Amino acid sequence: MMGFLKLLARNRLALAGGIVLSFVVLLALITPLLPLAEPNVTNTAARFQKPFSEGALLGTDHLGRDLLSRLMWGTRLSLAVGFAAAVVAATLGAAIGIVAGFYGGRTDNLIMRGVDMLMAFPYILLALAIVAALGPGLFNALIAVAAVNVPFFARNIRGITVGIAHKEFVDAARLAGLSNTRIILTEILPNVIPVIVIAMSTTIGWMILETAGLSFLGLGSQPPQADLGSMLGEARSALITNPHTSVVPGIMILIIVMSINLLGDGVRDALDPRLKSGALSRPMAATLVSRKDPVPPAEGKGLLEVQELQTQFHVKDRVYRAVGGVSLHVKPGECLGVIGESGSGKSVTALSVMGLVASPPGVITGGAVRYDGEDLIGAPYRKLREMRGRNVAYIFQDPLATLHPLYKVGDQLIEAIRSHRPISKSEGQAKAIDLLKAVRIPNAEKRISDHPHEMSGGMRQRVGIAMALANDPDIIIADEPTTALDVTVQAQILSLLDDLRRSRGLAIVFITHDFGVVGQLCDRVAVMYAGRIVEEGPTQSVLETPTHPYTARLMACVPELGAGKRRLEAIPGLPPVVDKLPKGCAFADRCDRVQADCRQGEIDLEREGTRAVRCIHPVIPLKEAAE
Amino acid sequence: MGRYILGRLISAIPVLLGITVIVFLIMALIPGDPATAILGSYATPENVEKLNRDLGLDKPLVSQYFIWLGNMLQGDFGTSFSLNRPVIDEVLERFNATLILAGTSFVICSVLGIMAGVISAANQYGWADKGITFVVLLGISIPSFFLGMMMILFFSVNLRVFPVSGMWPIYGTRDIWALLNHLVLPATALAVVATGVIARLSRSAMLEVLRQDFIRTARAKGVHERGVIWRHALKAAMVSIIPVLGIQAGFVLSGAVYIEIVFQWPGVGRMLVDAILTRDILLVQGGVVFVAACYVLFNIVVDVAQSLLDPRIKT
Numbered sequence: 001m002m003g004f005l006k007l008l009a010r011n012r013l014a015l016a017g018g019i020v021l022s023f024v025v026l027l028a029l030i031t032p033l034l035p036l037a038e039p040n041v042t043n044t045a046a047r048f049q050k051p052f053s054e055g056a057l058l059g060t061d062h063l064g065r066d067l068l069s070r071l072m073w074g075t076r077l078s079l080a081v082g083f084a085a086a087v088v089a090a091t092l093g094a095a096i097g098i099v100a101g102f103y104g105g106r107t108d109n110l111i112m113r114g115v116d117m118l119m120a121f122p123y124i125l126l127a128l129a130i131v132a133a134l135g136p137g138l139f140n141a142l143i144a145v146a147a148v149n150v151p152f153f154a155r156n157i158r159g160i161t162v163g164i165a166h167k168e169f170v171d172a173a174r175l176a177g178l179s180n181t182r183i184i185l186t187e188i189l190p191n192v193i194p195v196i197v198i199a200m201s202t203t204i205g206w207m208i209l210e211t212a213g214l215s216f217l218g219l220g221s222q223p224p225q226a227d228l229g230s231m232l233g234e235a236r237s238a239l240i241t242n243p244h245t246s247v248v249p250g251i252m253i254l255i256i257v258m259s260i261n262l263l264g265d266g267v268r269d270a271l272d273p274r275l276k277s278g279a280l281s282r283p284m285a286a287t288l289v290s291r292k293d294p295v296p297p298a299e300g301k302g303l304l305e306v307q308e309l310q311t312q313f314h315v316k317d318r319v320y321r322a323v324g325g326v327s328l329h330v331k332p333g334e335c336l337g338v339i340g341e342s343g344s345g346k347s348v349t350a351l352s353v354m355g356l357v358a359s360p361p362g363v364i365t366g367g368a369v370r371y372d373g374e375d376l377i378g379a380p381y382r383k384l385r386e387m388r389g390r391n392v393a394y395i396f397q398d399p400l401a402t403l404h405p406l407y408k409v410g411d412q413l414i415e416a417i418r419s420h421r422p423i424s425k426s427e428g429q430a431k432a433i434d435l436l437k438a439v440r441i442p443n444a445e446k447r448i449s450d451h452p453h454e455m456s457g458g459m460r461q462r463v464g465i466a467m468a469l470a471n472d473p474d475i476i477i478a479d480e481p482t483t484a485l486d487v488t489v490q491a492q493i494l495s496l497l498d499d500l501r502r503s504r505g506l507a508i509v510f511i512t513h514d515f516g517v518v519g520q521l522c523d524r525v526a527v528m529y530a531g532r533i534v535e536e537g538p539t540q541s542v543l544e545t546p547t548h549p550y551t552a553r554l555m556a557c558v559p560e561l562g563a564g565k566r567r568l569e570a571i572p573g574l575p576p577v578v579d580k581l582p583k584g585c586a587f588a589d590r591c592d593r594v595q596a597d598c599r600q601g602e603i604d605l606e607r608e609g610t611r612a613v614r615c616i617h618p619v620i621p622l623k624e625a626a627e
Numbered sequence: 628m629g630r631y632i633l634g635r636l637i638s639a640i641p642v643l644l645g646i647t648v649i650v651f652l653i654m655a656l657i658p659g660d661p662a663t664a665i666l667g668s669y670a671t672p673e674n675v676e677k678l679n680r681d682l683g684l685d686k687p688l689v690s691q692y693f694i695w696l697g698n699m700l701q702g703d704f705g706t707s708f709s710l711n712r713p714v715i716d717e718v719l720e721r722f723n724a725t726l727i728l729a730g731t732s733f734v735i736c737s738v739l740g741i742m743a744g745v746i747s748a749a750n751q752y753g754w755a756d757k758g759i760t761f762v763v764l765l766g767i768s769i770p771s772f773f774l775g776m777m778m779i780l781f782f783s784v785n786l787r788v789f790p791v792s793g794m795w796p797i798y799g800t801r802d803i804w805a806l807l808n809h810l811v812l813p814a815t816a817l818a819v820v821a822t823g824v825i826a827r828l829s830r831s832a833m834l835e836v837l838r839q840d841f842i843r844t845a846r847a848k849g850v851h852e853r854g855v856i857w858r859h860a861l862k863a864a865m866v867s868i869i870p871v872l873g874i875q876a877g878f879v880l881s882g883a884v885y886i887e888i889v890f891q892w893p894g895v896g897r898m899l900v901d902a903i904l905t906r907d908i909l910l911v912q913g914g915v916v917f918v919a920a921c922y923v924l925f926n927i928v929v930d931v932a933q934s935l936l937d938p939r940i941k942t
């Protein structure tokens with residue numbers, strides 16, 4: 001509770017709303033004690049006095065009544081009626097909701113049907129019908145406003161109650177032989193009261209507005225008694241000649257409702273945990289870059305060169321080092337495997353290449369990514385966008401989530417082409433069909449008008465591949481493209497990628513957690529752990545003589561090539577959290593070869609020929625392995 | 628699609644019946660002898676007897692309901708005693724005016740609300756977002772009737788750019804321009820609150836969608852950021868925005884009551900308020916049932932729009 005209040009107070013707008021509202025409520029409470037003129041005493045000699053005139057701070061109305069006094073009394077009345085309506089609606093609604101939710105079955109069905117019907121009405125219309133039947137008057141307006149808000153409460157509270165009614169403590173109470181009424185009163189009610197209060201705080205503004213509205217229409221408070229709404233209603237006929245009589249009550253309603261809304265928003269934000277973690281942030285068009293160290297010079301190792309890349313996640317004041325200085329390269333026609341457990345930073349590395357790491361919270365803080373020698377990290381968004389899909393294309397995991405659910409796959413393919421060069425509709429259509437044929441989708445002419453959900457997982461991933469091929473890129477980055485698929489489909493997709501690579505001379509960066517896949521497809525492999533590369537070399541060589549204990553363990557987990565999901569988790573222990581990297585070797589806690597010096601300090605990636613390892617007590621000396 | 632629409636229409640029947648039951652029950656709350664209450668000052672013995680006969684007011688409640696329902700199904704909503712005219716004629720005429728007002732408002736709030744929400748989300752925490760958020764907060768806090776009055780004061784009285792009230796000029800031609808000229812202020816005043824609500828929900832729907840994987844795919848294939856926001860994200864966000872539009876249509880339709888009073892617009896809302904004040908019960912009853920029924924039918928249109936947008940909904 002204290003934490004909640006603190007959070008609320010941190011929201012400055014909510015705080016301001018709360019202060020204004022408390023002030024208004026306080027004034028309304030002490031109104032009878034204030035030295036105000038009688039609100040209902042008329043004085044036709046002093047009609048329509050302007051504000052700041054003698055004896056009437058806010059002026060007088062059409063009957064010469066003191067506006068300030070009427071405003072205070074009117075505010076008092078409006079607040080009281082709005083609050084009363086909220087309490088009545090909340091009590092009735094909660095009672096109905098609890099009964100429906102607790103008893104369930106037929107009772108629930110019947111009640112909720114009725115609630116739905118009431119909700120099918122345009123709101124104010126229902127209130128009008130009730131006032132029509134009961135006759136105009138403030139009390140009847142209160143009933144009407146409360147009644148039309150009952151369904152809202154009933155529905156909310158029912159939802160909560162259904163959740164609680166099946167909890168163990170309720171079952172326990174039943175077994176203990178408590179009556180239903182007792183259970184509702186002692187077990188259910190205490191748990192739903194907070195929800196009721198919150199729902200009330202968010203609707204009370206509405207209720208004040210609605211009762212004011214009915215009074216404005218002449219259906220609520222009757223003269224001479226006036227709430228804010230009827231003050232406004234009476235002032236309307238003199239709107240043009242004496243606007244101040246309208247402005248005074250109108251502004252007051254605005255102030256009240258706005259402060260309640262501010263406070264309500266604050267309450268909602270304070271209760272929504274997603275806002276706390278910043279998870280509701282929208283990723284920007286390209287990952288933020290803030291590089292402090294000088295950009296490493298080009299080395300000309302390959303078509304794509306990743307140099308000392310560092311990507312971090314900044315969440316509140318914590319920093320997660322997802323990628324801590326990774327260097328990779330790939331040549332045309334070559335396939336590089338990047339392997340590691342989830343959280344090893346392999347996907348973040350891959351997404352950093354084209355600035356696709358979600359940001360916030362992602363920030364690229366160092367290193368370079370070079371395409372044909374040119375640094376992309378510092379490139380402006382326009383340049384990056386032009387290269388995305390045309391020079392470097394991506395294939396993602398789980399195509400059901402990564403294809404747009406509402407567009408036909410053909411249109412998504414055409415759009416990929418059109419983003420880079422203008423083509424006519426029919427040309428695009430033909431190209432889309434060609435692409436689907438290239439990824440061996442049967443019946444391509446028909447399939448282009450399918451939506452993603454109408455295809456099988458394997459077919460969808462073929463579409464994903466076709467989309468990556470749409471602009472004949474030189475490099476494809478495949479981020480676990482087969483993980484969501486079953487084994488046979490997986491094998492088909494792998495052989496498709498392999499064929500495409502050979503026939504088109506594609507460079508492929510293949511991100512996976514699966515050594516079996518690496519062995520099938522990749523020329524070279526880089527093993528990642530805790531955001532860094534721990535071993536690298538030609539696939540064959542690494543498979544035969546793994547030198548890093550982690551690599552060796554990873555391979556031990558692979559039962560056989562191409563069979564099902566392999567369990568990396570079979571390595572005891574968990575990878576370290578990347579915001580608390582230990583000193584020295586990050587794998588030390590899980591390593592069976594660990595020695596004291598492993599934890600001493602930074603361990604370098606040691607190179608020998610084509611092989612490299614980051615370990616001071618490797619399984620086999622690197623020299624031997626490299627031979 | 629045809630079958631889907633038919634299905635939705637059929638499932639609307641119980642809702643429509645429910646509406647008539649609710650209105651009927653509310654009217655049964657009227658204290659005293661119903662015929663005298665309905666007739667008010669027109670309660671001559673002959674009138675009372677005729678009404679008792681037409682509406683079966685001397686019969687039990689259940690048969691009264693069915694008589695009333697039967698009459699309505701034949702298009703007979705009774706006669707308004709204060710206007711001395713069949714209720715249905717008056718309602719249809721007035722509803723026409725309300726439809727013009729509320730329809731325009733609905734278009735305004737949908738377009739502006741969605742645009743504001745999208746811009747807000749696309750510039751999250753930027754100045755555009757903050758500005759829109761503040762204006763939206765102001766918009767949803769201001770009572771539409773007060774806003775309408777202030778608009779009259781400013782635009783009609785001070786600037787003299789729009790007429791003060793009414794739907795048509797008192798003298799002069801009744802053409803589309805005259806109507807539009809009279810429509811600007813009331814339609815805007817009516818749209819403000821709904822625009823705010825739609826903007827808020829569109830913003831959060833967009834923020835939700837922008838974090839989805841398929842947005843990253845669109846970016847990865849090189850789609851312009853404009854296309855990412857306005858095509859990919861907005862289309863997906865519409866799935867959750869459209870139901871909100873349906874709900875807001877109801878608020879606009881009923882909020883028209885206030886605006887029609889403020890701007891003296893000859894619509895159904897003003898008719899209802901007048902009818903309540905003159906205790907013309909049959910007119911209230913007929914008006915409420917008619918408008919509520921139209922709203923139910925409108926919601927079917929919303930559902931159909933939703934199913935056209937989202938092919939995953941089984942049609």
Ligand code: SF4
Pocket residue numbers: 548549550585586587588589591592593594595598603614615616617618
């Ligand atoms: S450095 Fe030490 S702890 Fe780290 S992997 Fe090598 S042997 Fe194990």
